[in-house]
Amino acid sequence: MEHIAAIMLLVGCSHGSLSCEELPAPQVAFETMEECQSALPTALGGAGVGKRIVHARCAAIDPAWIEEDVEISWSMSRESGLEVEVRQVSPPTDGMIVAENTYRAEAPARLH
Structure with missing residues (x-):
């Protein structure tokens, strides 16, 4: 079994960061944070094509979670850039979820 300690996330945004989406990373899982960094x-360099700005971040994963369900969420802000959170989640007790997606939209900041 592979030891995973970090993941890589790439996000491409339109100019002005009004629209962002996850991009495929050339490698997702890493044995150390240093390898990911x-x-x-x-x-x-490989993802920066087209009319988008690409952001990348490595996030640590507790190696003990490899057998557990984890949730990876990300957000983009002007102040902090790309933020990634990885947390362990409990599996549902009332049956198996095949697919689920959560999206939280925030009102755009007004520029003065």
Whole structure:
């Protein structure tokens, strides 16, 4: 079984960051955070095509969670850039969920 300690997330945004979406990363799982960090420049270079701005971040994963369900969420802000959160979640007790998606929209900040 592979030991996973970090994941890479790439997000592409339109100019002005009004619309953002996840992009495929050349490698998602890493055995160390350092390996993930060192792969970021190459991943950014390969993903920076088209009319979008690409953001990348590595996030730590507790290796004990490899057998557990985890939830990975991300958000983009002008102040902090790309933020990634990984947390362990309990599996549902009332049956198996095949697919689920959560989206929280926020009102755009007004520019003065």
